[in-house]
Amino acid sequence: MPVKRMRPLAVYVHIPFCVKKCAYCDFLSFPPEALPAGSEETKRRYFSALLAETDHAAQELRSGRTAAGTESCQPADGFEIRSIYFGGGTPSLADAEEIAGVIARLRRHFPVAPDAEISMECNPGTVSVDKLRALRETGINRLSIGVQSFDDTELTLLGRIHTAAGAERCFRDARAAGFDNVNLDLMAALPGQTAEALLCNVERAVSLSPEHISLYSLIIEPGTPFFSRYGEEVSDPHAAPRSERTQPHLPDEDAEREMVHAAWSRLEEAGYHRYEISNFARGNLRCRQNLVYWERGEYLGLGLGAASLLDETRFSNTRDLKLYLDAFADRAAASDANADTGMIRENIERLDEPARMEEFMFLGLRLTEGVQEQRFADTFHREIDSVYGETLRKLVREGLISRRDGRIFLTPYGTDIANYVMAAFLF
Numbered sequence: 001m002p003v004k005r006m007r008p009l010a011v012y013v014h015i016p017f018c019v020k021k022c023a024y025c026d027f028l029s030f031p032p033e034a035l036p037a038g039s040e041e042t043k044r045r046y047f048s049a050l051l052a053e054t055d056h057a058a059q060e061l062r063s064g065r066t067a068a069g070t071e072s073c074q075p076a077d078g079f080e081i082r083s084i085y086f087g088g089g090t091p092s093l094a095d096a097e098e099i100a101g102v103i104a105r106l107r108r109h110f111p112v113a114p115d116a117e118i119s120m121e122c123n124p125g126t127v128s129v130d131k132l133r134a135l136r137e138t139g140i141n142r143l144s145i146g147v148q149s150f151d152d153t154e155l156t157l158l159g160r161i162h163t164a165a166g167a168e169r170c171f172r173d174a175r176a177a178g179f180d181n182v183n184l185d186l187m188a189a190l191p192g193q194t195a196e197a198l199l200c201n202v203e204r205a206v207s208l209s210p211e212h213i214s215l216y217s218l219i220i221e222p223g224t225p226f227f228s229r230y231g232e233e234v235s236d237p238h239a240a241p242r243s244e245r246t247q248p249h250l251p252d253e254d255a256e257r258e259m260v261h262a263a264w265s266r267l268e269e270a271g272y273h274r275y276e277i278s279n280f281a282r283g284n285l286r287c288r289q290n291l292v293y294w295e296r297g298e299y300l301g302l303g304l305g306a307a308s309l310l311d312e313t314r315f316s317n318t319r320d321l322k323l324y325l326d327a328f329a330d331r332a333a334a335s336d337a338n339a340d341t342g343m344i345r346e347n348i349e350r351l352d353e354p355a356r357m358e359e360f361m362f363l364g365l366r367l368t369e370g371v372q373e374q375r376f377a378d379t380f381h382r383e384i385d386s387v388y389g390e391t392l393r394k395l396v397r398e399g400l401i402s403r404r405d406g407r408i409f410l411t412p413y414g415t416d417i418a419n420y421v422m423a424a425f426l427f
Ligand code: SF4
Pocket: 017, 018, 019, 020, 021, 022, 025, 026, 027, 029, 088, 089, 090, 123, 146
């Protein structure tokens, strides 16, 4: 009997609620005071909307159309979910029953692989050990804890709601609740931070022995309180900070590079393999959801602002909470979920071959194992040199990439200026 080949699918579920807005954050998330209908009522309607959207998306896929409204090549019943990721916002603010409801609704429509990775972002200060136990029982098997720093002064500066001790407690509670796959998120290049200070944070993280550590540098995003404080420093590294001398400076580019490299070395020494520019894992416990993004696998985004890639079409949901809730909330069943999803879908982009090649290169190069030349040939039915030969030779000459054993990957220097390297692959 022929074996049916399933089409792997990752699902991202966005939960846009937070206790309070952090000073650097430009993610799509709302503190309670930004929810005119009240946080409990909005949360209730939001989860109702998520269920209806899940029904609707599955129905669209099953009917042979992609969720972006374009013609699909294969029906939804060929899909198998291999990973689910609850991100935010602060998904750990949701009740375990609400999360269980979303997982159950996904299971109703799609087979879920027995070894599927089901991750949730979790903020210290929002969960007790009992809540973590309840979340573990929903099937969540990977937790990503937003620690950012183990220094209380840095945490206050960032506007986080927790202390370093609270972050450690959250990790131990996660272990007690049965989570054996835990990521800790750390941030580098914080105002006033030195290489020694970052190494102290790394050391504290390593001492807890999580399976995975992410280390991202702070980016000063427009529209955030940090932008009003540090925007000028970003555009002119020699400018004095606007709000007086008491404010710590951002590390300059050289200092940032130095501290990040020191942190990478320490993590490698402690047995964490850097498998992506900013991500480290023990053994093979890499984040499967993120690998789907970097390897251009298909994913369905559910919830406010969530992005999808299906049938070589990228699209995202509206970022307008009212529009999203009006389209889906309080619609009990799929048959009732007859909203015109065209209203809530934005940025629909059908990727032609050059766009797919660009993505293949700049996403693949984020991985330390790099891009496999054979995979490029299998995907595009062309040798990579016939498309990017000249670019590759130039980048090798400049010491930014290496080619070895059929793979192309960033050198340490190329990693430092990865954005420049990746831009070279745009047509
Ligand atoms: S907890 Fe995360 S999503 Fe929420 S405000 Fe802070 S950084 Fe943003």
